Amino acid sequence: MDSDIQDDVVLLGIVTLLSALQNVLFAYKVEIESKMMTAKSSQRSGFDRVSIANHNCIEVYPTFIVLLWSAGVFCTQAPAAFAGLLYLVVRHKYFIGYLGESNQSLPGFIFGKRLMAFLFIMASAGLINYVLNYFCGVDFLYYIQTASKASAALLLIP
16 A cells, blocks of 8 residues: 555544444443343343443444544545544443433533534535536635634534
């Protein structure tokens, strides 16, 4: 693979590997809870919570990966990777919050939706720019990248 291409996707690859590691850790937590459940059948609600939290995270995972890579490849890598890292932190917060009271997972869920919306906007803008550049010869990528880099810092505002 060409070194320039690797430089363009290295951050996305790191975030993807970290997200896969997080999925493994969540699955390991489910396995631990299932072993505890067989030892004590009264722990059923703990297992249910961990299992449901893991399932909810896995349901959204393909969408996250598609948006992460689309935003990183078609728009700009650094803000997409930054949003991806924030999403992993928020997903962990959601998972841990789901194990406690049901309202503790809500902030992680809402913030995760905001990060996914940011990635969706980045990916859409990058793809629209690619189509406009291909068919009309108009290129707004510099402006899109500047706007996404500037707005990535706004993601830290709760």
